[in-house]
Amino acid sequence: MNADEMAPEVRSILDAARDRGGGDGRVSVDPRSLADAFASAEADGRVPLIAEVKPTSPTTDGERRDDPVDLAREMVAGGAAALSVLTEPDHFGGSVETLERVRAAVDVPVLRKDFLLDEAALDVAEADVVLLIARFLGDDLEPMLAAARDRGFQVLVETHTRAELDRAVAAGAEFIGVNNRDLAELEVDLATFESVAPTAPESVTLIAESGIHTVDDVRRMRTAGADALLVGSAIMDGDVEQNTHRLTHARD
Numbered sequence: 001m002n003a004d005e006m007a008p009e010v011r012s013i014l015d016a017a018r019d020r021g022g023g024d025g026r027v028s029v030d031p032r033s034l035a036d037a038f039a040s041a042e043a044d045g046r047v048p049l050i051a052e053v054k055p056t057s058p059t060t061d062g063e064r065r066d067d068p069v070d071l072a073r074e075m076v077a078g079g080a081a082a083l084s085v086l087t088e089p090d091h092f093g094g095s096v097e098t099l100e101r102v103r104a105a106v107d108v109p110v111l112r113k114d115f116l117l118d119e120a121a122l123d124v125a126e127a128d129v130v131l132l133i134a135r136f137l138g139d140d141l142e143p144m145l146a147a148a149r150d151r152g153f154q155v156l157v158e159t160h161t162r163a164e165l166d167r168a169v170a171a172g173a174e175f176i177g178v179n180n181r182d183l184a185e186l187e188v189d190l191a192t193f194e195s196v197a198p199t200a201p202e203s204v205t206l207i208a209e210s211g212i213h214t215v216d217d218v219r220r221m222r223t224a225g226a227d228a229l230l231v232g233s234a235i236m237d238g239d240v241e242q243n244t245h246r247l248t249h250a251r252d
């Protein structure tokens with residue numbers, strides 16, 4: 001990946017991630033099953049949705065200062081199958097402490113959302129799932145996937161193009177996200193998922209990420225083949241429980 005192709009905000013996020021270093025020892029997690037969480041949402045008529053605790057971001061105005069644990073509980077009450085918690089401190093208002101507090105407070109699987117660039121970064125926190133971004137890892141994707149699984153993590157591999165999706169499949173990813181946001185421009189286009197998703201094999205669990213705001217957006221992504229959705233801003237803006245409920249009940 002050529003760093004010059006990235007939006008300046010993304011470049012600075014990656015530089016900061018490289019400087020953050022790792023944890024003391026190797027973590028070993030006993031994860032809550034993401035596949036089971038999605039299946040039980042489907043079984044009781046909810047759209048499987050990962051709701052993201054994202055106090056702020058380079059594309060959000062302002063910062064939400066409520067206790068993330070309260071927000072997380074509201075998301076679960078609204079029907080979220082799983083949660084995502086940003087642990088990136090400088091650009092997203094996240095922290096490892098927040099992730100740990102949230103995970104202790106809920107019983108759904110929790111995804112650690114961060115820019116994990118090397119094995120040491122995996123040892124910073126326990127989570128049920130970690131995000132690996134194909135675009136930033138290049139040839140390190142496969143070894144990072146193995147390193148994450150060795151520690152017990154389930155892995156969501158994030159892609160944005162057909163070529164990245166092919167790489168994720170070849171690396172053996174089980175959960176693949178297609179990010180509708182282009183990290184080079186930070187622009188969102190739901191047509192990204194629609195164009196990338198059809199190339200994925202049936203065996204993969206596909207997650208549509210970013211830019212999903214309305215019930216119509218949810219239906220559009222489901223029609224295009226999304227097994228699950230990842231939603232941040234649209235849930236963080238206003239009444240979190242109601243927002244989550246609206247999107248998880250988009251089938252009615």
Ligand SMILES: O=P(O)(O)OC[C@@H](O)[C@@H](O)c1c[nH]c2ccccc12
Nearest residue numbers: 179209210211212230231232233234
């Ligand atoms: O707030 P949105 O548009 O619903 O997007 C959520 C999530 O997809 C987005 O936060 C995200 C997708 N990939 C990332 C990688 C790092 C940090 C954040 C992200």
